[in-house]
Each structure stands twice: as C-alpha cells, then as structure tokens.
Amino acid sequence: MSQARPSSIREIATKLGVSTATVSNALRGTGRVSSGLAEQIRLEADRLGYVPDHTARALRTGKSNTVGLLVPNIGQPLFPAFAQAIERAAKRRGLAVLIGDSQGDPQQQDFEIRNMVARGVDALIVIPTRGTTITQADVPIAVIDSAATTGNIAASDHREGGRLIARHLLALGHERLLILAGPENSLVARERVEGMCEVFRQAGVEPALQHSDATFEAGSILGRELDLRHFTACAAAYDALAIGFAIAVKERGCSIPEDMSLTGFDDLMWAQIVSPPLTTVRQDLEAVANHALAFVAGETGTSGIFPTKLVVRQSTARPSAFAKGGKHAE
C-alpha cells in the first residue's frame, strides 16, 4: 500500500526547487524562511506524507528523544503501574520509552544499561534491582528507589508511609504488632519498616520483625507458619506479602480484621479486590515518574521525595483483644 521509501527532505527540496536546508528550516520553524515558501513546503511535505527520520536526526543532533526505562521485574504488579506513569510523563515531553527488564539480576541490569546507552537513549530511568547501586553511565540517570539510596532522584516517602500505617494501627488500639518486613537488603522495605518502628517505639510498643521475600508466596508461607497468638495486628511492607499472608491465615481460621488487623503497602490493584479489602499506603506514581523525567530532561537538578497516602479499607479494625481478652481462633 505505502511506498517502501518514505519521502525524504531531499525529495521535497527537489520538487520545489529549493535546498534541503530551507526545507528543514521551514518544517521546523527555525532560521528565516519567507512565510509563503514555508507554507508551500509544508503543503508539499503533507502531500508526500513526509515524516522526518528520527534516526538521521538523532545521528546529527546527538539526541534520540528516547529514554530507557529499566525495571527490576515487570511481572511484579507495581512496575507496570510505574511504567505506565513514566510512559505518560515521557509522552508529554515528546520522548519515547525503551523498556528493559533486569529480571532481578544485577548483571542483567548492568548489561541493559550499557545496551541502552549504546542504543543512544538520551537518559535512563532506573528502578534498581534490590541491593544494587547504579554505575554511572554516559547519560543522565534518574534512579527511583528510596530516599536513602545514594544517587536517588525520585522516590516516595516510604518512611512517612510507614509512619502513617503505624499511627493508624495505634489509633485503633493495637499494641501487639507483627511486621512483615520484606527483604533485608531492600532499602525501600527498610525505610517503610523503620517508619513504622519509629512511631511504635515512641508509643512504647516494640513490634516483632519478620524478614522474607516481598512475594505473595513468602507471605503465604509466613501466614501458615508463624505463631499468631501474640499479635493483634500485622503490618506488611508490601501488598503482595500482606495478601499472601491474609489468605494463609484465613485458612487457619484466623479472620481479618476480627482476629487480626492487616495492612499492606503500595495499593496494588489487588489490594481492593481481596477480601477484606486491604488497608494500605498508596504511592503517587505520577509524581515520582514526572520528577524522574523532569530530572533527566534537565528541568530540575534536585531529587524529589513525594508524599504517600494512607488508604483505609476493611482489613483493619479495633483489636478484638479488648473484648476477647487476647485469644485467637485456633
């Protein structure tokens, strides 16, 4: 249907008997071209369905108008949400997004970074795989991780999010707390947990910490194996963890929130569809994404920390301990 050779700037130039430079100028509004001629050129370009070749332009200008986005694992539901936010922020700036998945592997991550730079991305947005630091590359990099990460550029205020959760649970009257703290080497998880602990300790409450992967499965295992009798509430550092935990403890006859309150973190889509819907903390992904893009676009030179929001649903309630004297089902 369409010609194999898309028309070039030269074709237009020849047809109108002008130079390629003039066409280039006219089409981009740069330089000085008489308005009449500019109009003709635009018309002819339209007629030919001319589309500038990004590749050639990139070669000449050194700008590809493409950013690379590197996520740790796009299979985990938070990252598609991030990717979507970043894609939107990029589109607003006329940038395309080259996506890569490090699949949880630091080597893969390094490889992808190099690869993307070689492919001429103007900048990189990296959500680092746990426990890794980003090696400087030849392009601006915006790291999205935790405020504590060296070189972090955009992040949610995970620590404050942890505080929100803790205050919520304290306000409900919980004093015997289990924290599903996630992986020990995750800075994000650490921030979340420290935020919680800080508030709990100020209230004279010492929570029990339990580390694990950040997955649904890990939560499920903990829910099956932990001794729940000592706790009236459980705060997880990730929704996935909380959801896995919820399902496992329900099978043991522990009902949420009657026997135990439960909170997550991230407000994944799941959080509202599990039963009971999960009280959790939502990140402002749009804001984080936008700041990351603004940074690599040179619009700002500072890093941004963005507030999170407590989302209260039905998985938290006052402890039944008040009524039942601390006994749990089973």
Added chain:
Amino acid sequence: MSQARPSSIREIATKLGVSTATVSNALRGTGRVSSGLAEQIRLEADRLGYVPDHTARALRTGKSNTVGLLVPNIGQPLFPAFAQAIERAAKRRGLAVLIGDSQGDPQQQDFEIRNMVARGVDALIVIPTRGTTITQADVPIAVIDSAATTGNIAASDHREGGRLIARHLLALGHERLLILAGPENSLVARERVEGMCEVFRQAGVEPALQHSDATFEAGSILGRELDLRHFTACAAAYDALAIGFAIAVKERGCSIPEDMSLTGFDDLMWAQIVSPPLTTVRQDLEAVANHALAFVAGETGTSGIFPTKLVVRQSTARPSAFAKGGKHAE
C-alpha cells in the same frame, strides 16, 4: 568518571594507523582482515571501551534492531505479562523493545504506530485496541489478537479455550449457565464465548449471555444486579470480570462454588489469590510472543494459533442443584 565522547571507529583506526574500513571489518568479522591485525584491533577497541553507535549503524543499514510493542493498556494486568514475554523473546534475538500504550484510544494507537515507524523500529508487535484494525505501515507488523482478526499473526486459541471451560462445566453437571461475555466488539471475547456456546449447544444447553466491559468494575456491577436464581454456573470471558462478579455476589450471600460455580479466562495472577481460587484458562504467552517475534524477524511467514490450558481451581464444583433442588441463597 567516563569520557563524554565515547570512542569511535575512527579513533581506533588512527591509533593503529589503519583505515576505518578495516576496523569495521575486523570488529564484525566481515571482509578480509588478517587475524593478527584483527586481534590488535579488537584489543584496542576493548581498551578504549569502544561501543558501536547504534544510531549511526542504524542510519547506514536501515536496521535499528529495535521492535515497537504497542499494548492497549499496560494498566490491565494481562498486558504486562505479555510485554514481559515479548521482551524476553526480543532479547533472545538481540532486539530492544520500544514500548507504547494506546490507552484504549484508536487515535493514540495510530499515532504510536506512526511514531514508532518514524523512530526506525524494524518491526511492530501490536496488540490492538478493541474494535480496531491495524493500518498497514512500512514495517512488518505482527498483530496479536484473535484468530478471527484480519491480519492476525499470533494468538491463543481462544475458541478452544472456551470449549475447555464449557466441557468442564458440563462434566460437573451444570446445565443452567450464565456467560459474562465481555465487550461485543472484542473479537477475542467473541471467540471465547462462541467456543463455550458451541459446546453447550451441542449438549442441548442454551446459556444466557450478558455483555459488558471487560473490567473488574463491570463484573462487580453485574454481580450486584443480575438475577442469579436461574443459574448454577457462570462463565466469564475475562478473569477481571469473574473476580468483580465473585466479590459482588458473595456480598449478596451467594457463595462460590456452593451456590454457583464461576470461571474466568486468562489466569491472571489474581486468579489464584481470590477466594476461592478461580478456575480459568491460561494462555501460553511465551509461545505467542515468540511466534510474533519469529514472524517479524522473517523466520516464519504463517500465523500461529497456540493452545490454551484449563486450570481447575476451587471456584467450580458440582451444582448444589442436585442436592438442594435448584434453590439459591437469597
């Protein structure tokens, strides 16, 4: 840390007193270069950390080794899963993936296609937004939709998937069926539903069809509003629909699978975490993705239809009608 100007082929050439052509030949193993010289060149390239400039190479060769992936909405959980599969398949072939989201908007979709072509992608993988046809572009396009779509290149056998569901429900003894058929203009949904209906009708069962969006919310509304008394089982064309439905009917006191069996379609991650875990059909995303890539890479010229798999979980059971005479709770 690193020099701003990545070293070029010329730099190596100058340093070794040879021509750029020789360097190019040596580095890519083409042409004739004595093995000794080739080795030296490779060493020097290594020492300088030389990385060929993809942009320049792309301009000269007309190949960018990049494919564009266009999804309808990356917020919907099936598409990240697809994206991941496609990214893997692309990586195996040394291709990078430029990702775009049409956000359910046909115009956006058109724009993205043009944009990606202008950016020099070698090929496009498009999962079309509902009810749209892909306009031919100047690069190979692999459309992933339904076997019935004109120009479809890779798809799961949605129709057979529908048959699997129907046979499963029939085998359990269900004869009064509700089908949540999804959007009327979705070819994928239509295939799934037709597969079901075909089997049901052969068994002399006429299911009731209910169209709606493919979303969790739509399922939820249907679950609240439909009159359930006539049905012992409900088969949804999408997991999201089934899950929304499940939660709504549970609130009405209808329990699954005791009062009503329920099936979904796609085997999203959610399907196993809702309660009860959902009986559904799983697509072989890897196979579909791989075929799409194989097609645009010219490895195959045919379209591929890939089998789906029934995943039986706890949302389906024999109808209680046998025991209770067809009465439902409420």
Added chain:
DNA sequence: CTGTTAGCGCGTTCAA
C-alpha cells in the same frame, strides 16, 4: 589475500 579510498544515508548547521 589484505587493506584502502570514497562516499552513502539524511536531517542539521554554519559560513557564505
């Protein structure tokens, strides 16, 4: 058989 020269591709940019 080994290596070089010259110029391509295409939009941008600068001196004229």
Added chain:
DNA sequence: TTGAACGCGCTAACAG
C-alpha cells in the same frame, strides 16, 4: 536562502 560539511559506521569498488 543556500551549498557543503558534518555525525559515524558501513560497504562497494579499487589498489597493493
């Protein structure tokens, strides 16, 4: 407004 150089890797034609 323009001609010509430019960016950088690739490649056909050519020379040693």
